[in-house]
Amino acid sequence: MSDKQVSPDPAPETSLFEERLRAARQKQGLDPVPKDGAQAGRDASAMGLGLRVGVELVAALVVALLIGWALDRWLNTRPVFLAVFALLGGVAGMINVWRVVKPPP
Amino acid sequence: MAAESHSMDVLGQFALKPVLGSVGAAVQFTQSNAMMLAAAAVTLGLLYFGMRPRALVPGRLQAAAEMGYSFIHDMCVEQVGEEGKRYFPFVFAVFFFVLMGNLLGLIPGMFTFTSHIAVTFALALTVWVVTTVVALKIHGLHFFSYFFPAGVPIVLAPLIVVIEVISYLSRPVSLAVRLFANMVAGHVMFELFASFVVMLAAALGVVGGVLALGPLAINVALVGFELLVCFLQAYVFAILTCIYLHDAVHLH
Structure with missing residues (x-):
């Protein structure tokens, strides 16, 4: 995390971290990609x-x-x-x- | 010239013929009825012989029976809610009757009874009557508020009610036509490409025989596609039954 900009309150920081964590987990295939299954089913039919x-x-x-x-x-x-x-x-x-x-x- | 001797009759496969000799002819017992009995027998056989081992680790047949059971069970609970368990037998029967009708029809020489609109419409009408009776039984006359959604200006009542009634009445029609059209289209395509094979081979000899491999390959691929359609249409029929039951139980 860079200290260049200090966020006014911890909430955006947390959500940013959550976002990055989610992105990282998704990249590693740890989380199921949201709505992927439904989308695939929709395409198939x-x-x-x-x-x-x-x-x-x-x-x-x-x-x-x-x-x-x-x-x-x-x-x-x-x-x-x-x-x-x-x-x-x-x-x-x-x-x-x-x-x-x-x-x- | 050769084409005339092999004129295509793609709809002839749907003609009803009495079976079981003179007895069948006397009571109009057709191959369609025979296939319905076969579909019911295969379903019951799958459940009976599949569940007979009662193994903790199921074999293939038992796994199929258990999957079929839990698939419909989950569908009922998911779509209708906990009350849906009450309608599980009905949805299960409808799903497997349609599915076995579709699947047995794929076996060469067999008849697809779901390719007759009389059959699919009777099934759809049964579903429609059952859901309406369920709704009337649970909600009484309050059921008719279904045709007038809350929050609509009263001025629009004459318009909305008529439109909603038409929409409600169109349910069995769309349910029946969808299944019927899918099955007819699939079997017409089978016969069409199969007759291309025969016509090519008859008209062009060896060259035609080689060319005929094209439609033959298409037909092989079509069988796979039709297997998908068989399951999909039975699934759609069952899930729409569940959705209608949901509407009947919860009124939106």
């Missing part, structure tokens, strides 16, 4: 994730279109509900996708 997102997006839309179509058939209002539910289905699909990809709390 990137195609799976992509497919999942695509299916989520389409599934909500299909369900919404079915509901809209059925409501129109029932109430003889074609194409009001079909149009409305197409939009709502797109939104629901987006929400589904967000729930898949959002970072865990």
